Amino acid sequence: MAREVADRTELLPLLAEVFRAHGYEGATLSLIGEATGLGKGSLYHFFPGGKQQMAAEVLGEIDNWFEVNIFAPLRSSDDPAPAVAAMIAAVDGYFRSGHRVCLVGVIALGASRDMFAVQVHGYFKRWDDALSRLLARSGVNARTARQRSADALLTIQGALVLARALDDPAIFRRALADLPPRLLAKAG
Amino acid sequence: MAREVADRTELLPLLAEVFRAHGYEGATLSLIGEATGLGKGSLYHFFPGGKQQMAAEVLGEIDNWFEVNIFAPLRSSDDPAPAVAAMIAAVDGYFRSGHRVCLVGVIALGASRDMFAVQVHGYFKRWDDALSRLLARSGVNARTARQRSADALLTIQGALVLARALDDPAIFRRALADLPPRLLAKAG
């Protein structure tokens, strides 16, 4: 009863790491079993929908984490400087300063994009909306706000790609540090 | 004889599209056979090393294209403005204005990264070197040049990710358009 919920919340982060490391198609049931210590019996007991349900729930939890820790604070702030700083700090923490990869980005680039197109689209769209509206609220015109918001999102994704490609997490750290002045600049 | 070479040069772009669309692990031999119109017999005749050799040669050809069309021009120029403009134009053409994805980036994010770590690293490293040295040659200090160069590379990768995630290639176009002023700005 209570334990089922506990198990599931402990399970999803483990699943997330498997999907992050191997992608959707690369995350085989034996890898998942190995990472979680669970056999197929248990896995299909918790996730009758199989791999697809596992990935969908993982994406759901990621979405929820960003909603609470990043999107909502952006929406409820009227002072862009500290809000942007908080976002950058949260992003740096979530991606472990460039050591971790973005599962949503991994899926967006892979063949499983179509299967999760709605979740992938929603994740970035809501982030973009929250951020660009914050910037617009602070005075910059809507077009510039949208452009800067997209710049921030794509910088984060690109920095994760490049950091992993060059095996140099510092790239991610520097890219994040560069972001606040670009987002908060006076000139449009 | 002459035909073998011709066949191979026609084959590699087809293989590249399969790897782009499905990733390394997702590119099954039956998909490859379907895309090329070749059976396993022919495929293994041309690539005795199997999938790994196919992907390695595809990466090699991509590397060669960038070397000729992007890296070399950057190295041989002393005027950053037209050189950067030419790079942006070439990148826009190569990635079909955001409709195409970067295979090197796809592999960097996937599980096959380790298998092709050398090629992936070399591709971005040589691009970064060529671009940052051009900027340094034009007067900006080495640290700024390196930072701006990384910014350009990661912007391109991130724009491809975001464009695909949101199914909006215009994101890529706008990100590219934003790049020259950032690379060529006076202030460091």
Place this chain on the structure above:
DNA sequence: GACAGTCTGTACCGATCGGTACAATCTCCG
């Protein structure tokens, strides 16, 4: 027209894929 080398289709291999079935076990509550 015969030979050599290139190319191709097909049958086949063991391994592993995602998924199912189900009996055995565990856990909790009365």
Place this chain on the structure above:
DNA sequence: CGGAGATTGTACCGATCGGTACAGACTGTC
């Protein structure tokens, strides 16, 4: 203790994976 439901391990399924073997069909040369 006993029974209900949650949980698990194992055997099994058909399909497909990457790869191999090889006989036959092309292709060009003498």
